[in-house]
Amino acid sequence: MAFFKVREIVKFFGGLAAVNGVSFEVQEGEICGLIGPNGSGKTTIFNLINGYFPLNKGEVIFQNEKISGLKPHQICQRGIGRTFQVVKPLKRMSVLDNVIASAFLRRHSRAEAQQLAEETIEFCGLTHYTDKLAKSLPIASRKRLEITRALATLPKLLILDETAAGLNPHELEEAIGLIKKIRDSGITIIIVEHIMKVIMTISDHIVAINHGRLIARGTPTEVASNPEVVKAYFGEDYRA
Amino acid sequence: MKRPFGQLFLLFLLLILPLVIREAYYQHLMILVLMWVAIGSGWNLISGFTGQVLFGAAAFFGFGAYTAALLSSKLGLSAWWGLPLGGILSVAIAFPFGWICFRLRGPYFALATLALNEIFRHVATIWESLTDGMIGILVMQTFVSKAPYYYVALAIAVVSIVVIDRVMQSRWGYYFVSIREDQDAAESMGINTLYYKMLSLCISAFLIGITGALYTNYMGFIDPKVVFSLHDISIMAILVGIVGGVGTIYGPLVGAFIMVAVQEIFRSGGFGLLNFIGRSTGWPFMSSITKFVGDAHVLSFGILVIIVILFLPNGVVGDWPVIRKMFVRSKDQAV
Amino acid sequence: MEVFFQTLVAGVLKGGLYALIGLGMTLIMGVMGIINLAHGQFMMVAMYITYTLFHFFGLDPYTTLIISMPSLFLLGLVIQKFLLNPLMKVESILPENQVLMTVGIAMVLTEVARFIFTSNYLSVRTSYSSSAFYVGGISFSVPLSIAFILACLLTLGLFLFLIKTDLGRSIRAVSQDSGAAELMGIDSAKIKVITMGIGAGLVASAGTLLLPIYYLFPDIGGPFTTKAFIITILGGLGSTVGAIFGGLILGLAESFGATYIGMDFEDLVGLIIFLLVLLFLPGGIRRLTKV
Numbered sequence: 001m002a003f004f005k006v007r008e009i010v011k012f013f014g015g016l017a018a019v020n021g022v023s024f025e026v027q028e029g030e031i032c033g034l035i036g037p038n039g040s041g042k043t044t045i046f047n048l049i050n051g052y053f054p055l056n057k058g059e060v061i062f063q064n065e066k067i068s069g070l071k072p073h074q075i076c077q078r079g080i081g082r083t084f085q086v087v088k089p090l091k092r093m094s095v096l097d098n099v100i101a102s103a104f105l106r107r108h109s110r111a112e113a114q115q116l117a118e119e120t121i122e123f124c125g126l127t128h129y130t131d132k133l134a135k136s137l138p139i140a141s142r143k144r145l146e147i148t149r150a151l152a153t154l155p156k157l158l159i160l161d162e163t164a165a166g167l168n169p170h171e172l173e174e175a176i177g178l179i180k181k182i183r184d185s186g187i188t189i190i191i192v193e194h195i196m197k198v199i200m201t202i203s204d205h206i207v208a209i210n211h212g213r214l215i216a217r218g219t220p221t222e223v224a225s226n227p228e229v230v231k232a233y234f235g236e237d238y239r240a
Numbered sequence: 241m242k243r244p245f246g247q248l249f250l251l252f253l254l255l256i257l258p259l260v261i262r263e264a265y266y267q268h269l270m271i272l273v274l275m276w277v278a279i280g281s282g283w284n285l286i287s288g289f290t291g292q293v294l295f296g297a298a299a300f301f302g303f304g305a306y307t308a309a310l311l312s313s314k315l316g317l318s319a320w321w322g323l324p325l326g327g328i329l330s331v332a333i334a335f336p337f338g339w340i341c342f343r344l345r346g347p348y349f350a351l352a353t354l355a356l357n358e359i360f361r362h363v364a365t366i367w368e369s370l371t372d373g374m375i376g377i378l379v380m381q382t383f384v385s386k387a388p389y390y391y392v393a394l395a396i397a398v399v400s401i402v403v404i405d406r407v408m409q410s411r412w413g414y415y416f417v418s419i420r421e422d423q424d425a426a427e428s429m430g431i432n433t434l435y436y437k438m439l440s441l442c443i444s445a446f447l448i449g450i451t452g453a454l455y456t457n458y459m460g461f462i463d464p465k466v467v468f469s470l471h472d473i474s475i476m477a478i479l480v481g482i483v484g485g486v487g488t489i490y491g492p493l494v495g496a497f498i499m500v501a502v503q504e505i506f507r508s509g510g511f512g513l514l515n516f517i518g519r520s521t522g523w524p525f526m527s528s529i530t531k532f533v534g535d536a537h538v539l540s541f542g543i544l545v546i547i548v549i550l551f552l553p554n555g556v557v558g559d560w561p562v563i564r565k566m567f568v569r570s571k572d573q574a575v
Numbered sequence: 576m577e578v579f580f581q582t583l584v585a586g587v588l589k590g591g592l593y594a595l596i597g598l599g600m601t602l603i604m605g606v607m608g609i610i611n612l613a614h615g616q617f618m619m620v621a622m623y624i625t626y627t628l629f630h631f632f633g634l635d636p637y638t639t640l641i642i643s644m645p646s647l648f649l650l651g652l653v654i655q656k657f658l659l660n661p662l663m664k665v666e667s668i669l670p671e672n673q674v675l676m677t678v679g680i681a682m683v684l685t686e687v688a689r690f691i692f693t694s695n696y697l698s699v700r701t702s703y704s705s706s707a708f709y710v711g712g713i714s715f716s717v718p719l720s721i722a723f724i725l726a727c728l729l730t731l732g733l734f735l736f737l738i739k740t741d742l743g744r745s746i747r748a749v750s751q752d753s754g755a756a757e758l759m760g761i762d763s764a765k766i767k768v769i770t771m772g773i774g775a776g777l778v779a780s781a782g783t784l785l786l787p788i789y790y791l792f793p794d795i796g797g798p799f800t801t802k803a804f805i806i807t808i809l810g811g812l813g814s815t816v817g818a819i820f821g822g823l824i825l826g827l828a829e830s831f832g833a834t835y836i837g838m839d840f841e842d843l844v845g846l847i848i849f850l851l852v853l854l855f856l857p858g859g860i861r862r863l864t865k866v
Contacts, residue, residue: 050428052424052427052428071427071432072424072427072428073426073427073428073429073430073431073432073433074432076427076428076429076430077430081428082428084424084425084428088422088424088425089421089422089425090417090418090421090422090425090426091421091422092417092421092668093417093418093421097414097417100414101414101415101417101418101426101429101431102429102430104411104414104415105429105430105431108411110409110410110411113411113414149425149429150428150429153429153430287669288668288669291668291669291670293669293670293671293674293675295674295678340850340853340854341853343857344853344857346812347609347610347671347674347812348808348853348857350610350671350674351610351804351808351849352849352850352853354612354801354804355801355805355846355849355850358801358842358846359843359846359847359850362842362843362846363843365839366839366840366843420668470797471682475678475682478675478678482669482675486667486668486669487668535689535690536686538682538685538686539682539683539686539687539690541682542679542680542681542682542683542685542686543679543683544679545675545676545678545679545682546658546676546679546680546683549662549665549667549672549675549676549679550658550661550662550665550676553662553665553666553667553668553669553672554667554668558668
């Protein structure tokens, strides 16, 4: 049985199918990259996995349990953490409080939650921001805070939505390092990313979609040379 | 708690206050302040900490007040039973109400509480066989002296503050503030936002409902216009909450002091100062000024709402750094 | 059966005016994203303007529309520009501080009216105030019918304005996505100011049209604010077509409630509708029609 599986999911917005019959599987411990041009339905897929939008058809299965139809908080309790493309820091709380709030999912006393939060903050390298208000952080650190908060819920599967967008090359290197470190700690990752360099270097397995449909999947090299993918990214007339 | 000594000292002062100030009038004002501390704390939990603005605090206040009054007038029980029961029944109202409104985002909750406030006032007015409508309900007061009421009010106020302080240190508190800051983020952190919003509303409703029941016992008379008043209860609750400090534990304490004082200054013409000036100087227009000031109490509330929201949206406690800056700018610069 | 049709006619006529009240509120809701809890109080101010002009200058109530509407338009502009727009820059914990501001404005307007005119009930009695004409045994109140026709014309005018003019299109753009509209070069702060003016002007017309039939006192604003937000919620927040249906439904429901349940229940009916909408049709009529 696959660790995580999406089967034939369909989502309509009005009359338009944003996601139309996409299926893929993710194995435990791997990094799965989700790629596709703008508006191809990547973030919608995340929102469907996370329960933010209800599915029109199909199902999402996680550790042999059907999780589609559950509320976002229930899906988080099952062990799927997520970050948002447009970051959503809890602005008027300190970084520590942001993370404590999410650590409370697995820790019941305040002291234990704080301990878990501090460990997670250190793991993600945000220690020097611990007592700063979330709204005062620069964008790179806000993205990192998103990851930290998701990790503090002790997920088995982490879904990352464009965590590297808007970062400078140095920050990018750090972000890649962090993602690898998370994978090495045993957490499975699904990542949406625009920057090809990031996705090609870190993914074990890539799923490419366009117009809400699956167009290719396989290893990074397989997908990169797939004519459908090339067409989706560079247009009909591109000849490699 | 960082400074338990300050708080214990304040509690001690409040405990001995009725022994020091024996004038009934000032004791009455203190009882009002303490009742507003409880209502303001309740308002602050759901609005200031959880971010779901309660526009109709009077719905729960009046419900508690009527519970106490009806226990006495219909069942012949002591109206004091209204304290626990008024709180519990307010929660019983808050629970389904929250379940209906909190599924929706946007202004629904604020408006629905306003509507609930209006519905209760209409029902209390129309259902004459139960409530005697506009005539109101008279309840025999238990004590002649004000001191017993003072201590009950003090107990409720202290319990409100302690409960909210405890709650805000705990998981619930973190969850409430997370919901206020970003509901989507909160959901994705595994927080059942519907459940925790309802929990927060229920605690608020309980505190406000108990205080309503105390009001019945203390005043000995209620009618729909007074206890379901939009201006004197619901808006006053918002003002106490905002003026003191949105989302602060001790804000409602400060807010209650300020707002009861403001209310009283207008109602009594500057504590009788205007009357006194009028009598001693014999200026004929002083009496019309006094009347004007007395009539202006709702107007002053309205103006206060506008000024507070424009300049002190987070209240005296919340915006303390801003206020400090206004007065001690020179010192800050020196440092 | 006659009672039924009589009630129906009364409800529809009243509903036309309610639609006018609801339209102003809905425009404001769409563009500002807030419920204007001073809406009924705007109407009250317009009514006092009409009353004053009628009483001291002998103007016909309907003629005063040309003064009451522009006056309230100006009042709306001033309030938005100096009291509500500045709030966008103030950082506050409460998300609803603009709504609270409108509550404060409502209180001030009511109390100022009380100072000038006292709490007494006033009314404007014209030669046609209580006259009626009959169609097939059903009576149509003359002032309500005039009001209904004028309300229809104003509504039509508003729609033409929103669809045909550049300003109207800008308003719709801000209403749909103020961020995107701003990127297109629309000054959303200015649009907000104008929209508040138009909303206030619309509800002013409703007040003036109601005056020959209604009593006037300072606290009349509150119940109408409540009606306005019920209509807005019923119609679906920000939906102009929804507001018209919302107004008609509320008019009918109140009318039938008063006839078949009891006069006391007239105000309660609207509130019960509000709760029912929240329970069974969150999103209002808009959800059914997708307009």
